[in-house]
Amino acid sequence: DLSVTWLGQAMPGCLYNASGVWCREEEELEAVRASAAAAVVSKSATLAPRDGNPEPRYCQTPLGSINSMGLPNRGFDYYLDYARRYRYGSGKPLFLSLSGLSLDDNCAMLRALAEEGLPAVPEVNLSCPNVPGKPQLGYDFAATAEALDAFDAAYPGLYGVKLPPYFDPAHFAAMAEILNRHPRLAFVTCINSIGNGLVVDIDSEAVVIKPKDGLGGLGGDYVLPTALANVREFYRLLPGKDVVGCGGVKSGREAFMHILAGARAVQVGTCLYHEGPGAFARISSELAVLMRAKGYRSLDAFRGKLRTL
Ligand code: DHB
Numbered sequence: 001d002l003s004v005t006w007l008g009q010a011m012p013g014c015l016y017n018a019s020g021v022w023c024r025e026e027e028e029l030e031a032v033r034a035s036a037a038a039a040v041v042s043k044s045a046t047l048a049p050r051d052g053n054p055e056p057r058y059c060q061t062p063l064g065s066i067n068s069m070g071l072p073n074r075g076f077d078y079y080l081d082y083a084r085r086y087r088y089g090s091g092k093p094l095f096l097s098l099s100g101l102s103l104d105d106n107c108a109m110l111r112a113l114a115e116e117g118l119p120a121v122p123e124v125n126l127s128c129p130n131v132p133g134k135p136q137l138g139y140d141f142a143a144t145a146e147a148l149d150a151f152d153a154a155y156p157g158l159y160g161v162k163l164p165p166y167f168d169p170a171h172f173a174a175m176a177e178i179l180n181r182h183p184r185l186a187f188v189t190c191i192n193s194i195g196n197g198l199v200v201d202i203d204s205e206a207v208v209i210k211p212k213d214g215l216g217g218l219g220g221d222y223v224l225p226t227a228l229a230n231v232r233e234f235y236r237l238l239p240g241k242d243v244v245g246c247g248g249v250k251s252g253r254e255a256f257m258h259i260l261a262g263a264r265a266v267q268v269g270t271c272l273y274h275e276g277p278g279a280f281a282r283i284s285s286e287l288a289v290l291m292r293a294k295g296y297r298s299l300d301a302f303r304g305k306l307r308t309l
Contacts, residue, residue, distance in 0.1 A: 001298050002284055002291075004038070006242060006264050007121060007158060007186060012091055013038035014299055015255065015280050015287075018219075018246050018269030019097035019123065019162065020044065022277060024073060026082055035277035036284050039092050039265065042079045044099035044125045047108060049075035053130065053211035058273075059199060061208075064220015064248070065270040066199045068130040068211035071099060076109045083113075083120040097162065099125035101134065103147055110155040123187075124151060127164035129195030129217045136195060138164040138175070145178045152182060160187035160244070165194050165226045169233070176237035189244040189267065190230035193217025219270035224248025228261045235262025235304055250279075252286025262304040 002013040016039035022028045024043040032040045052072025059066050073079075079096050086094045096113065100106035106124060113122060126138035126147070137143055138161075151159065161179075166172050179185055197218040199208045207214025227247025235243045245258030246267035258266045272279050296302050 011038045013284055014265045015283055016267055017272055018267040021269045021272045031277050033092055036281035041095035041097055043073045044097040045073050045076040045079045046071055046101055047076050047105045056209050057211055059208040061199055064222045066216040066218055068209050068216035070130050083118050088119050094120045095123045096120050097123045097125055099128050103150055107150050107154040114155050122159045123162055125162045127162055127192035136164045141174050148182050158184055158186040162189040162192055165191040165230055172233040187242040187244055188234055189246055190234055191227045191247050193219050194223050221248055228257055231258055231263050232261040252283055252290045255283055255287045256290050259299055259303050260306045
């Protein structure tokens with residue numbers, strides 16, 4: 001039984017897409033919803049539509065992916081309209097990823113969503129690494145604190161944030177202290193890509209993507225241990241909130257690791273990009289086989305039970 005109770009709702013499983021992957025167009029969102037995914041999150045929206053950065057802007061490597069998409073998206077109204085027509089009755093929650101280019105833009109989108117009174121839940125992105133000249137908000141603790149105060153004022157319901165990876169216990173503690181001031185912040189998604197990596201091609205002696213002279217966000221195998229560290233640390237530091245695991249999930253094994261580290265739900269990014277929505281049925285059945293072999297009948301039986309030595 002892979003079902004999960006989250007945000008007061010019963011979900012048919014724990015896996016869904018990572019924002020950015022298979023979720024920019026309505027057809028893609030519907031393909032995720034129609035798959036074995038247990039929820040759907042839309043591409044990070046800005047107020048106005050964007051074409052994003054010049055191509056090539058995504059590259060697969062043997063260990064994962066690097067991207068600098070630059071927030072190509074249909075604009076907030078497109079995803080809001082999808083949310084108006086979404087089949088909530090399917091039991092798969094809809095999350096809207098919001099990535100405004102300013103705090104005012106994020107608050108405007110939150111207010112617009114609140115006015116609709118829809119069951120869609122915002123995941124505010126504090127961690128887009130790919131817009132030239134825009135630093136990741138989640139690495140500026142004072143700006144994050146100010147932003148969360150503004151989100152609370154703009155939006156009366158439960159919401160989540162997508163965090164960048166942190167790499168130091170002092171940073172986990174500082175961010176957790178800020179997040180814990182916000183009772184309606186119901187979940188954090190850990191992690192966004194490891195920002196501003198550089199992949200080098202020996203044959204061409206060149207970088208592999210065009211934007212930012214080759215710098216881009218890493219996903220896939222590169223990021224799994226960093227993702228697990230962030231899930232485990234925030235699971236411990238944010239009592240009463242949920243952690244959504246994201247990073248390096250390509251089989252039931254990595255999904256199990258994320259849940260053992262404390263994840264309530266698990267997102268799939270790079271693997272979904274390469275395999276398509278069929279990945280959800282495959283990973284779900286692999287997770288079920290692994291759980292059966294270990295004698296676990298529910299995710300609750302092992303969530304957050306990672307042992308230390
Ligand atoms: C993009 C990348 C991200 O990691 C993110 O959080 C939002 C947008 C992008 O390049 O489109």
